[in-house]
Amino acid sequence: MTSLRARLFLILVATTGVIWLAATIWIYLGTKRELEHVLDTRLQEAARMVSSLVRDDGGATGDAIAAAPSANAGGYARQLSCQIWSLGGRLVASSGTAPAERLTEAREGFSDSVVNGETWRVYAIEDEAKGVRVLVGDRLGLRERLVQDLVSGLVVPILLILPLFAGLIWLSIGRGLGPLKQIAADLKGRAPDDLAPVRAEAIDEIRPVTDALNGLFRRLGAAWRHEREITAFAAHELRTPLAGIRTQAQVARAATEPAMRLSALDQIIAGVDRTGRLVSQLLALARLDAGLAEPTAGRVLVGPLLREIDRERLRKDLIVEIDPELDAFAITGASDILRLALRNLHENACGYSPQGGCVRWRRISQRTIAVEDQGPGIPPDELSLVTQRFYRGRGHIQNGSGLGLAIAEAALAHIGGGKVALENNVGGGLRATVSVPVAPGEPGPDDREPIGDRHRGAGP
Amino acid sequence: MRVLIVEDDPILADGLTVGLKLHGISAEVVGSCADGRHALAAGSFDAIVLDIMLPDGSGLDLVDSLRTEGERRPILLLTALDDTRDRIAGLDRGADDYLGKPFDLDELAARLRAIARRGEGRAAATIAVAGLVLDPASHEVAQDGVRLDVTRREFAILRALAERPGTIRSRAELEERLYGWQEDVESNAIEVHIHNLRQKLGRERIETVRGVGYRLRGAP
Numbered sequence: 001m002t003s004l005r006a007r008l009f010l011i012l013v014a015t016t017g018v019i020w021l022a023a024t025i026w027i028y029l030g031t032k033r034e035l036e037h038v039l040d041t042r043l044q045e046a047a048r049m050v051s052s053l054v055r056d057d058g059g060a061t062g063d064a065i066a067a068a069p070s071a072n073a074g075g076y077a078r079q080l081s082c083q084i085w086s087l088g089g090r091l092v093a094s095s096g097t098a099p100a101e102r103l104t105e106a107r108e109g110f111s112d113s114v115v116n117g118e119t120w121r122v123y124a125i126e127d128e129a130k131g132v133r134v135l136v137g138d139r140l141g142l143r144e145r146l147v148q149d150l151v152s153g154l155v156v157p158i159l160l161i162l163p164l165f166a167g168l169i170w171l172s173i174g175r176g177l178g179p180l181k182q183i184a185a186d187l188k189g190r191a192p193d194d195l196a197p198v199r200a201e202a203i204d205e206i207r208p209v210t211d212a213l214n215g216l217f218r219r220l221g222a223a224w225r226h227e228r229e230i231t232a233f234a235a236h237e238l239r240t241p242l243a244g245i246r247t248q249a250q251v252a253r254a255a256t257e258p259a260m261r262l263s264a265l266d267q268i269i270a271g272v273d274r275t276g277r278l279v280s281q282l283l284a285l286a287r288l289d290a291g292l293a294e295p296t297a298g299r300v301l302v303g304p305l306l307r308e309i310d311r312e313r314l315r316k317d318l319i320v321e322i323d324p325e326l327d328a329f330a331i332t333g334a335s336d337i338l339r340l341a342l343r344n345l346h347e348n349a350c351g352y353s354p355q356g357g358c359v360r361w362r363r364i365s366q367r368t369i370a371v372e373d374q375g376p377g378i379p380p381d382e383l384s385l386v387t388q389r390f391y392r393g394r395g396h397i398q399n400g401s402g403l404g405l406a407i408a409e410a411a412l413a414h415i416g417g418g419k420v421a422l423e424n425n426v427g428g429g430l431r432a433t434v435s436v437p438v439a440p441g442e443p444g445p446d447d448r449e450p451i452g453d454r455h456r457g458a459g460p
Numbered sequence: 461m462r463v464l465i466v467e468d469d470p471i472l473a474d475g476l477t478v479g480l481k482l483h484g485i486s487a488e489v490v491g492s493c494a495d496g497r498h499a500l501a502a503g504s505f506d507a508i509v510l511d512i513m514l515p516d517g518s519g520l521d522l523v524d525s526l527r528t529e530g531e532r533r534p535i536l537l538l539t540a541l542d543d544t545r546d547r548i549a550g551l552d553r554g555a556d557d558y559l560g561k562p563f564d565l566d567e568l569a570a571r572l573r574a575i576a577r578r579g580e581g582r583a584a585a586t587i588a589v590a591g592l593v594l595d596p597a598s599h600e601v602a603q604d605g606v607r608l609d610v611t612r613r614e615f616a617i618l619r620a621l622a623e624r625p626g627t628i629r630s631r632a633e634l635e636e637r638l639y640g641w642q643e644d645v646e647s648n649a650i651e652v653h654i655h656n657l658r659q660k661l662g663r664e665r666i667e668t669v670r671g672v673g674y675r676l677r678g679a680p
Contacts, residue, residue: 232541236513239540240469243561247475250565254482264478271471 004180008173013166020158028151035147039138040110043080043123047136050082051125054132079142081120083135092132103135112140179206183213195221233389234282237402238275245271281403284340285389288410300335302342302369303327306361309343317356325363331436333415341411344404345420345432349373351404352430370433377424386422405432412436461576461596461619462504462637465489466496466519467511467538475565476509483569484599484612486637492516500531504636506576508535509568512550520546520553527554534575538563573597580623589625589676592661594618608660613638617653621666621676630673 081098085091091102104113104122113120122137183198183206197214245268252264303326310320331338349359352375360372378386385391389406405420412418416437425431461484467473468491480487488503490496493516500508508526512519523535537550537558547558556575559568573596577585587594593602599615601608610618616637620629634650654674658666667675 232543236540239561240472240511240513243538243540243563244469244472244475246562247472247479247565251475251479251482254479254565256482260478264475267471267474274471 005170005173005177008177009166009170012169012173016165016169017162024151024155024158027154028147031150032147035143035150039143040121040123043110043121043136043138046080046082047123047125047134050084050136051127051130051132051134054084054127054130054134079138081137085133085135087126087128087131087133098137103137107133113137179203183210193224195224230389237278237282241271241275241278245275278403281344281407285403285407285410288337288340288407288414298335299330299332300338301327302329302331302361305335305339306342306346309339309346312343313346313350315350315353318350318353319356319358320350321358321360323360323362326361326369329363329369331415331418333418333436337411337414341408341415341418341420341434344408344411345371345434348404348408349375349430349432352376364433367437368433368435370431372425372429372431374429377428377430378422380424383422383424387420408432461485461506461573461616463487463507463509463572463576464496464499464503464505465509466491466493466514466522467509468492468515469511472561476568479565480569480572483566484596484615485569485572486616493519493522496522500526500533504633505533507572507579508533509572510535510537510555512537512539512541512546520550523550523554532579534579536568536571536575570597587619587622589622592618592622592665592676594622603661610657610660613649614653614657614660617650618657618661618676621674625676628669628673628675634674 080095081103082095083091083098083103084093085102094100099115101115103115103120104111104124106113106122106124108124108126111122111124113122119140120137121140121143122135124133124135126133186198195217197217198210248264248267248271252261252268255261255264303322303324306322306326310322313320346359346361349371350373353359353373354375357374359374362370362372364370382391387405387409389403391402391406405422409420412420412434418434418436421433421435423431423433463480463485465473465476465487467476467489470491473489473491477487477489487509488499488505490499491514493514496508496510499505510519510522514522519537523537526535534556535554537547537555538561539546539550539558540561541547547560550558556578557571559571573585577583577596585595585597587596591604594600594615596619599610599612601610601615601618617634620634620637631650638649638653654666654668665677667677669675
């Protein structure tokens with residue numbers, strides 16, 4: 001059932017109906033028992049009365065019969081029947097309503113008997129001194145009718161009231177559910193970006209729902225603002241290279257010397273390359289954010305992966321060293337995401353390296369690897385900022401998008417809480433330490449290794 | 461005309477330098493707020509082109525502090541932010557104009573000429589002095605209605621003299637106008653250009669004030 005109102009209505013009406021039914025049955029049974037008791041007493045009294053009026057010789061029975069209460073109230077006239085039998089078995093007298101047959105074979109007390117197909121309740125009283133047996137009885141069918149009339153007197157008004165009652169229940173439920181309707185109306189009339197808290201009467205039962213809704217709105221709002229910020233940043237980061245490309249194109253068109261035109265065209269190509277790289281990085285980040293990245297987990301060997309990444313390196317003047325120990329260093333996680341993280345760290349290290357510099361990948365501990373470059377490092381006050389999206393430090397490289405480290409961090413977090421820590425080497429250059437999570441079923445890292453411990457309780 | 465460009469994107473900065481030169485505007489480019497301050501303290505510029513997002517801070521803050529310090533030169537903001545609020549904030553904080561990226565190079569040059577002439581206290585697009593009419597947009601010079609053929613460098617020097625007729629321009633000032641046109645100004649470059657200009661305008665139009673500099677004189 002989809003309607004709360006209909007559901008409550010049915011439950012309430014059914015419950016009320018059952019209670020009424022039970023009450024009716026109870027009243028029916030109680031009334032029946034009471035009535036039988038009263039009628040039995042009447043039979044007994046009538047029999048005694050008739051018996052006391054019978055003369056010793058059996059005369060005056062007609063008067064006696066006539067004296068028997070006829071209880072002709074309402075539609076129940078001629079209810080009682082009376083027979084006086086001699087002990088010898090002769091019918092001495094009988095009331096007009098009595099059947100010709102003997103009402104009961106019982107000699108004394110109450111009995112039920114069937115005469116001419118009708119069930120009779122009979123009380124017999126025997127007077128040996130007078131030599132008569134008085135039988136007073138009434139038809140059970142009449143008794144039943146009496147009870148039925150009583151009960152129907154109760155039930156009919158109830159049945160008449162029931163629709164009215166149901167209507168009242170329906171209206172009351174509607175009123176009771178008013179706050180829900182109010183919330184629904186509030187939500188229905190909203191603009192898509194209206195995340196204001198739901199205003200509803202402070203009702204205990206509804207507050208958990210409104211609280212949960214408002215909590216969701218808050219989180220949604222935060223996510224939305226974050227998204228907008230990123231979009232604004234992305235727009236900014238894309239507009240600047242586009243402005244560069246456009247300007248260079250205008251220069252190329254207006255150039256008077258071939259050298260100037262060629263230089264402008266070269267700059268256009270460089271600008272397009274950079275913009276393309278920026279777009280693919282933005283897409284990578286968006287995919288990470290949306291959780292669309294490849295979910296399958298596998299074991300990836302870092303050494304071969306790094307060598308594969310290094311093959312795409314543009315700067316051939318650099319020396320890249322990859323620790324042979326990394327060949328056996330396995331990380332559990334989606335290979336695409338891991339590649340994304342390591343590639344961005346590698347490009348970062350290469351990008352900041354001086355001419356002929358050395359980029360070194362090393363295994364630090366069981367769960368930690370690091371890449372070191374001989375670049376300028378990062379000023380200490382910027383160390384915590386460089387993993388922010390689009391943050392470019394004071395000494396950023398010309399082609400940097402400000403996204404590389406942010407992508408590396410996001411990608412590592414994506415493979416079960418990996419982390420990247422940046423620090424300036426004492427001898428110069430930057431060291432990026434990657435700590436990866438322990439895969440399930442693997443032995444944990446050595447507790448003596450402080451860096452390898454970082455993954456514990458970590459995560460964004 | 462000489463402008464300082466504070467822009468950290470290398471391709472855009474290069475495009476602006478070369479492109480504005482084609483419009484007769486020489487530009488010096490720096491990549492950060494700090495370098496911008498140094499350049500402003502050291503050189504003379506007619507206008508400043510400022511990017512809003514710079515590696516060491518916001519261009520808006522730089523506008524703020526420059527204006528607080530009494531900087532009166534016109535400032536044009538280059539903004540990649542689409543938000544009208546940012547543009548309003550930029551103008552309200554003391555910038556004279558803005559352009560959203562990406563922009564048209566010709567438009568940038570025109571806007572720079574416009575804010576520069578306002579900065580000089582001029583409203584007319586051309587500079588008219590004693591029978592001489594200079595058009596900074598087309599680099600055309602006319603004397604008594606007759607068009608004269610001048611090179612861009614000659615125009616730059618003539619313009620510097622025409623901006624404040626009657627006042628003496630030192631050789632260093634004029635050299636600064638040429639800076640950016642060629643990598644190093646030869647020691648006698650100013651003399652050569654003045655000589656050429658005298659030939660085209662008439663010897664008496666440019667007066668040499670011995671030991672001080674040069675001055676533009678009215679028509680005889």
